[in-house]
Amino acid sequence: MIERGKSLLLVLLVALSLVQSYFLAYSMPSMDAKVKTDQDYVKTEPLGPEEKVEKLLFPEELVLHMGQDKHTVFYPNDTFFHMVLDKLVSREFKSFQRVPADQVNWEQVRKDEAGIEVRFGREIPFDLLKRVYKIDTDFLFSGDSIDRIWIFARPDSGEVRTYFFSADGRNVYESSRADLTVQDVQQSVGFGQYWKPYRYWANGVYIPEQSLPVTRLDVLFTKYTPDQMQRNLFSNPNATRMIQDSKDGTQIYMDSKRGLKIEEAGSWMSYKDPVAPTEGRDDLSENIAAAVQFVNQHGGWNGSFRLVRAAETGSGADRDNAIRFQQYYNGFPIVSDKGFRFGDMQLTIQQGFVSSYERSLLVLESKPESQQDQRLAAGDALLSMIRQAAGGTTVEAIYPAYRPVLSEDRLKLQPVWAVRLATGEVRIAN
Known part of the structure; x- marks a missing residue:
């Protein structure tokens, strides 16, 4: 009798619990409805496509050293720029160690050794760089930022040396296990034989010896x-x-x-x-x-x-x-x-x-409405323009660029040389 009473009481308790659950679910106001965020007020209208961080980290330029003090420069508009870069991002860089910057005679390497400089033009944290390159960042100084990679080959010994330069100029990191061969470096450097020659000026800046063709554009x-x-x-x-x-x-x-x-x-x-x-x-x-x-x-x-x-x-x-x-x-x-x-x-x-x-x-149209061939200055004429634009301030880099001019329903993109100073300011060389 007592056992039957316990069973009946248990059934009543379960039934009461179900009734309470019903009222809580359907009769009581939802707590979630009271928690509002900024996004609850208005749905954000998508205005343009999204992008990933790694797609925004491509280099400013590639400097190719061909030995015998011969050099050339590839910019992002050049086909060879992407061919060289595609090879580098597919290779692995491991076993990093910090080395003294003066351990290598960089002036001698610049003049005599076949190699590639990947220049970013600003500091890139190792943590972000590994999204683009296959870098082993499990080392003591992986919290640093770099602004340049220099890879050069020594055919006589069959070795390839790979160095990452810290943005503050204090440290150099060597990857002693880079997945690159002498043939890889020579093939990439070989593209420079078909390009315009550049001569070294100062502070890592190279000047083209021949004028550069850049198309002037009108873009709606x-x-x-x-x-x-x-x-x-x-x-x-x-x-x-x-x-x-x-x-x-x-x-x-x-x-x-x-x-x-x-x-x-x-x-x-x-x-x-x-x-x-x-x-x-x-x-x-x-x-x-x-x-x-x-x-x-x-x-x-x-x-x-x-x-x-x-x-x-x-x-x-x-x-x-x-x-x-x-x-x-x-x-x-x-x-x-x-x-x-x-x-x-x-x-x-x-x-x-x-x-x-x-x-x-x-928002520019993806294709220009019209275009016209134009050439940018080179050699001593360009050097004079750079000095005038810099006004005595140290020049950090030069590169071909477009200057936009607004004209009613279109932009006129005029080819110019851009001059970046040590302060980060960019001026136009006229």
Whole structure:
């Protein structure tokens, strides 16, 4: 009798539990509905394609040394650039060790040894570089950043030497187990026999001996609207207010803390989202990855871009946390002057949080409407132009580029030589 009573009580308890579960599931308000994020207010409109970090890390240039003090330079627009690079990214680099920079006579190597310099033009953390190259980063100094790889062969001994240079110039790392043969290096260097000769000038800069053919282009464009960017960047566009400057047409959108400025006749935007200062060390790899992800979600990559060095302007904090991407068209970087801003994105990031974001709102068509052959200066004439543009400041690099000129519904991309100074500032050599 007692056992039957226990069984009946157990059945009643189970039934009561099921009834409670029903009311909790269907009658009580959901706790999840009360937890709202910024994304709940508005669905972000995809404006441009997304990109992966590794696709933005290609080198600024490849310098080929052919021995007997003969050299040439490949840029991203060159077919040979990609042929050499494709071979390098398919090989493995292992067993790293730090060596004294003066252990190798680099001047002698530059003049006499067949080799390849992969120049990035800015510091790239090992942690990001391994996304592109097969690098064994399980070594003591893998937290460092590098800006150059130098590979050279010594046929007499059958050895290939591979060195990674730290961006601060303090350290050199040798990969003693690189998956490259003397024949691999000689084949890549052999492409230079068909290219234009360059002569060494100073500070690692090479000057072409012959003029470079670069096509002048007229390219049509479309434009992101202020409304698109407002809806894309603000969690609740309905809560923003707009202020317009009647003199130059600048529009400013603001909510409780963020601001968006649209200027230059709707062709340029600046976005600010103040981030409270925090203690702790910034991680460059994380900041670069955060910058790429932010652009993926807010505007996208309307063309080809490369991670480049930001100029040393503004406060130290802004400079140290600035992440900049340069736009390329037809294989050449676009470098604007003070009269018209176009061709780059720049973000300021602190521990993964974006506090500022600047970019053009113009979207170039993938193919030019018209083109015209043109040649860039070389030799002593170019050297004179470089010195004038630098104005006594140390020159860090030169490269062919496009200067954009706005003309109604199109951009005129004019071939120029760009000069990057030791400060990171880029000037146009006229």
